[in-house]
Amino acid sequence: MHTKLPLELRELIYQYLYLEDGPIPVGSYHFTIYVPEPLRSEDNNPPAHSEPFIIMPEGATRQDHSLERDEHVVYPDSRLLDPAYLGHALARDASMYYFKSNTFTVCTLENALSDFLFRDPIHNFIGGQTSLESAEPLGLIPIDYIRNLEIRVKYEHYFTYLTFYEELHDGEKTLIQGIFDALDDFSSRVSPATASQLHVEICMMSASIPLRDSLNERTHLNVLEAIRVPVYVLKHDLGADIKITHYDEYLSPFPKDKTAIFQLSKDQWSKEKRAFEAAGIEYSPLSYLVARTTNPSEHMRLIRDTTELRWGLRFALDSSCTQPIAEFGRWPNVVSETAHHR
Numbered sequence: 001m002h003t004k005l006p007l008e009l010r011e012l013i014y015q016y017l018y019l020e021d022g023p024i025p026v027g028s029y030h031f032t033i034y035v036p037e038p039l040r041s042e043d044n045n046p047p048a049h050s051e052p053f054i055i056m057p058e059g060a061t062r063q064d065h066s067l068e069r070d071e072h073v074v075y076p077d078s079r080l081l082d083p084a085y086l087g088h089a090l091a092r093d094a095s096m097y098y099f100k101s102n103t104f105t106v107c108t109l110e111n112a113l114s115d116f117l118f119r120d121p122i123h124n125f126i127g128g129q130t131s132l133e134s135a136e137p138l139g140l141i142p143i144d145y146i147r148n149l150e151i152r153v154k155y156e157h158y159f160t161y162l163t164f165y166e167e168l169h170d171g172e173k174t175l176i177q178g179i180f181d182a183l184d185d186f187s188s189r190v191s192p193a194t195a196s197q198l199h200v201e202i203c204m205m206s207a208s209i210p211l212r213d214s215l216n217e218r219t220h221l222n223v224l225e226a227i228r229v230p231v232y233v234l235k236h237d238l239g240a241d242i243k244i245t246h247y248d249e250y251l252s253p254f255p256k257d258k259t260a261i262f263q264l265s266k267d268q269w270s271k272e273k274r275a276f277e278a279a280g281i282e283y284s285p286l287s288y289l290v291a292r293t294t295n296p297s298e299h300m301r302l303i304r305d306t307t308e309l310r311w312g313l314r315f316a317l318d319s320s321c322t323q324p325i326a327e328f329g330r331w332p333n334v335v336s337e338t339a340h341h342r
Contacts (some may be wrong), residue, residue, distance in 0.1 A: 010093075011097070014094060014097040014098075014101075015101075017074070017080060017094075018074055018080070018081075018094060018097060018098045018101065018102070019101050019102065020073060020074065020102050020103075022103070023102075023103040023104065023105040023150055024073060024074070024075060024076075024102050024103065024104050024105065025075075025104075025105050025106075026075070026076060026104050026105065026106045026112065026116045027106055027107045027109070027112030027115075027116065074098070076098075076116065076121060076124050076142075077124035077125065080094070081094060081095055081098060081121065081124070082125050083122070083125070083135075083136070083138065084125065088136055088138070091138060092138045092139060092140065095121055095138055095140060095145075096140060096145055099140075099142045099145035099146050100145045100146070100147060102148070103148035103149070103150065104116070104142075104146060104148070104149055104150070105149075105150035105151075105152060105203075106149070106150070106151055106152065107151075107152045107154050108151060108152065108153050108154065108178070108179050108182040108183065109154055109178075109182075112182075113151065113182050113183075113185070113186050114182075114185055114186070114189075116142060117141070117142050117143040117146070117149075117186065117189075117190075118141060118142075118143060118189055119141070119142075120137040120138055120139070120140065120141065121138050121140065121142060122135045122136070122137045122138055143189075143190055143194060144194055146198070147197055147198060147199060148198075148199045149198060149199070149200050149201070150200075150201045150202075150203055151183070151186070151200065151201070151202045151203070152203050152205055153179055153183075153202060153203065153204045153205065153223060153226075153227060154205050155175060155179070155204070155205065155206055155219070155223055156205050156206050156207035156248075172219075172222070172289075172292075173286055173289070176222050176223070176225070176226045176285050176286065176289065177226075177284075177285065177286060179223065179226040179227065179285075180226040180227070180229070180230070180284075180285045183202075183226075183227055183230035183231075184229065184230050186230065187230040187233040187234050187238065188233075190234075190238065190240075192237075192238050192239065195234060195238035195239060195240040196238065196239040196240065198240045198241065199240075199241045199242075199243075200234060200240050200241070200242045200243070201242075201243045201244075201245060202227055202231065202242070202243070202244050202245070203245045203246070203247055203255065204220075204223055204224075204227070204244070204245070204246045204247070204258070205247050205248070206219070206220065206223070206246070206247075206248045207248065207249070207250065208248050208250040208251055209250075210250060214299060214300065214303060216317070217303055217307070217315070217316035217317060218290045218292070218299075218302075218303055218316075220246075220316050220317055221290050221303065221306050221307065221311075221316050222285070222289055222290055224261075224311070225285045225288045225289070226285045227244070228262070228285070229283055229285075231244065231262050232262065232264060232269045235262065236264075236266045236269045236270075237269075242259070243257065243259050244257070244258040244259045244261075244262060245257055245258060245259075246258050246317075246319075251317065256319050257319060258319055260319065260320050260321065261311060261312075261313060261318070261319065261320065261321055263312060263321055263324065263325060264325055268325065271332065272331070272332040275332040275334045276332075276334050279334045281334055288306070288310065290302050290303060290306050303316060308323070309331070310325075310331055310333075311325075312324055312325050
């Protein structure tokens with residue numbers, strides 16, 4: 001029935017019903033405080049990490065950390081997209097418009113990225129009287145239609161649970177590897193044709209600890225390493241339009257644009273890939289981890305070497321490089337994870 005309407009009228013209706021003014025958050029961790037798996041127990045009582053008090057200057061807006069879904073936003077599991085409510089054909093047509101016309105923001109935590117981007121939207125409506133076996137797929141994958149995507153690399157929870165999580169689950173390595181795995185899975189599954197039409201913003205979200213500069217810098221460098229290879233794959237191999245930002249209320253009320261620090265040219269990136277292939281080594285972010293050490297001078301040397309030699313930065317949290325990446329120090333420096341941790 002909906003196909004009998006002129007396309008222009010149909011799009012006006014879709015625009016009224018489905019077009020949102022801001023990014024649409026996807027995944028439960030936009031609405032809950034993330035607790036790492038080993039700590040989801042009444043027996044564990046991790047300390048609260050109080051956020052520093054920040055006075056917001058005029059024109060600044062806080063990043064949305066709300067715990068409640070906005071009842072005025074159409075989410076991917078909204079009734080307005082449910083084929084049981086709309087009918088299969090209309091739900092499919094509306095979903096294509098919805099995914100193509102909006103910006104979505106998804107966290108790297110657990111399987112939020114892959115579950116949203118690479119599964120038929122019918123999974124959003126499974127439950128109650130509807131089972132996966134009885135539901136007819138819509139026959140589309142969101143990533144094939146999405147044009148604007150924000151990926152939130154959330155690690156503001158990390159310092160809160162550092163002591164507990166480290167003892168229980170080798171926390172830092174798990175955090176860094178998990179970030180890399182989520183982004184690597186995304187960059188390896190998206191097709192070049194789709195990526196070339198995709199605008200991606202990767203937003204690193206942290207909560208720095210006041211007066212703990214070296215700890216903040218070390219953790220930030222490790223998170224940069226976790227996103228580094230997927231960023232270059234998206235940028236140079238797949239042709240995506242990519243932007244990198246960093247948001248930390250302790251450092252600034254505004255997100256900082258970090259795109260410029262990913263300065264390897266396409267030729268340099270190709271050379272790095274060939275170096276790994278020639279060595280027969282698979283890249284791992286853990287090979288370049290700035291590890292914790294009880295020796296203060298060694299700790300500062302590791303931070304300085306990684307900051308200057310691998311990234312061309314003067315300080316770890318800078319937004320622009322002071323020197324180009326050259327063939328010395330830590331680039332391309334092909335290292336296996338086993339060798340790194342000897």
